[in-house]
Amino acid sequence: MSQKLNLVWLGIAMGLALTVSAQETRAQETPADFATQVPLAVSGEGPWYRLELPLAAQLSARQADLSDVRVFNAVGAPQAYALSQASAQADDNRTLTDVKWFPLYDSADATEHAPNVRVQANANGTLVQVQPSTELEVGEEALRGWLLDASAIKAPLQQLILDWTSERDGFQRFSIEASDDLQHWQSWGEGQLARLTFADERVEQHEVSLPGQSARYLRLLWDTPQSAPTLTSAQLQSVRSLPLPLVWSHALDGSSVKAGEYTWQLPRVLNVERVQVELSQPNSLAPVILSGRRDSSLPWQPLNNGLLYRLTQSGEDVVQNQLQLPGQAVQQLKLTVDERGGGLGAQAPTLKFAVRATQLVFLARGPGPFRLALGNATVKAASLPLSTLIPDYSAAKLATLGQASVDGGASEPPMVSTVPVSEGIDWKKFGLWAVLLLGVLFLAAMAFSLLRKPPANT
The missing domain is CATH 2.60.120.260 (Galactose-binding domain-like)
Known part of the structure; x- marks a missing residue:
């Protein structure tokens, strides 16, 4: 009887061993498990490299959260990696600040790009007074634009929000310039605002996007002299950390x-x-x-x-x-x-x-070249937190990492399909478990048969 029980336990142990072996085999992913692969080129100092995923690569993924993104080395070994998908819409990253604004007057027939003004500021740079550099007689002055004081904001500026008196409707076009010392100005592009009455409804546009840089002062100059409206509100939205583009x-x-x-x-x-x-x-x-x-x-x-x-x-x-x-x-x-x-x-x-944009950082291990793989609807997420992948991680360190690019730098490379990955039934997994089940049933039947067999006469 003891010998029969030993055979039963042996059969159960063999079944468990087969199950564990099958799970380990399944867990070891290979490049062939992914429908799309593209080569990567690396430059700079490793062993960590950061890659901005092109949109074409992101669209090749089969999972919306990019859980099926992998990096493999030349012998098909997976690389440890992290994904950064920070959103620009995170409320805890944004701050809306009311700022002071000062009118910029000039003579009506002035042809200079910007009016000459005298500026008075206190010790910390906050504007106190802005006046024309030369005296203008009543009736000769023209409002050319506005000077905004952003000296209290110590973060990159992302959006400008303005309001103005309703007496001046229509479209408002102006240039935007930035400065830290009121002497040297850098162009930040143009702004467009609108306030229209349309079919008994008010249609308004108050927001203007900014380039995500820091500046102490902004200068808004209207395209046509005397077209600048009277502002009633000026706000700047800043972000603590810049989002990916x-x-x-x-x-x-x-x-x-x-x-x-x-x-x-x-x-x-x-x-x-x-x-x-x-x-x-x-x-x-x-x-x-x-x-x-x-x-x-x-x-x-x-x-x-x-x-x-x-x-x-x-x-x-x-x-x-x-x-x-x-x-x-x-x-x-x-x-x-x-x-x-x-x-x-x-x-x-x-x-x-x-x-x-999504940024991928991977730890290069083993021989190159490396390949980016995507396109598998069933694999589980394998990314690590950046602080785990890079033990002494900081935003400053991230900027110094080596760089990786898809296909040597192509921004929209052709995606190379390998073995198609089914998004329906995983027949490989289904067949594997079917074989295991049959094996366990066979072992159970054999054990049952041994237990029912009468002992041999001695």
């Missing part, structure tokens, strides 16, 4: 099933933060509502509303064709246009979308 898609074709409604299907579920709508016809004006959803079984959710336009003023096009989104995960977008503005035509305009 946006990466833009190619133009997507849309469809329209009813007048004033256009829809687009994204390649997969993505956390979209901005869209750009093609405005091909001059003098287009369209109040719009943008909605999104993950799939067609869900209701549409409003994401943002605004005013899109392409207008000709003084021989130049004034264009506002972008809408900012909250970074919500969507795969379908719908634009609803108020047709009273003339609409955008019967055919859906093309649309580009932007998502926040």
Whole structure:
């Protein structure tokens, strides 16, 4: 009887050993488990390298959170890695600050780029008074723009939000310059604001994007003398740490099933933060509502509303064709246009979308070259926290790491397909467990047979 029990326990042990062996075999991933692979080129000092994933690579992933991203070395060994997907919309990273503003006056017939002013500031740099450098007689002065005091903000500036008196409606165009000493100015591009009365409704645009740099002072100069409105509010949004940049898609074709409604299907579920709508016809004006959803079984959710336009003023096009989104995960977008503005035509305009860039940091181990692999709907996440991957991690250290690039630097490389990975039933796993189950059943039957066999006569 003891010998029979030993055989039973031996069979059970063999079954458990086969199960553990199968799980270990399954856990050891290889490049062939992923549908897409691209070569990586590395430069700089290792052993850590950081890679900004191109959008084409991100779209090759089968999991929205990029859990199926891997890096392998030349012999197919996986590399330890971390993903950084910080969003620009994190509320705890942003601060909105009211700032003081000072008028910039000049003579009405002045031709200089910027008015000459005398500035008085206190010891910490806070502006106290701004006056024209020369006396202007009453009736000769013209308001050219405004000087904003951002000296109290010690973080990169991301957005400017203005309000002005309702007596001056229409479009407001101005240049933006930044300085730390009020002597040397750097261009930060242009701003466009709008306040219109449209079909008994007010359409307003108050926000202007800034380049995400620090500055103590901003100078806003209106394009046309005497066109600067009287400001009633000025706010600056700053961020403690700069988010990763946006990466833009190619133009997507849309469809329209009813007048004033256009829809687009994204390649997969993505956390979209901005869209750009093609405005091909001059003098287009369209109040719009943008909605999104993950799939067609869900209701549409409003994401943002605004005013899109392409207008000709003084021989130049004034264009506002972008809408900012909250970074919500969507795969379908719908634009609803108020047709009273003339609409955008019967055919859906093309649309580009932007998502926040994703940075991958990996620890190079073993021989190169290294390969980026994506495209497996069933694997589990394998990324580590940056503080674990890099023991003495800091933002400053991250900036000094070596760099990796896809395909030697191509921003949109062709994705190379390897063995297709099924997104349905995992037949390999199913077959493996079926063989194991049959083996265990066979061992159990053998043990049962031995237990029922009568003992031999002695």
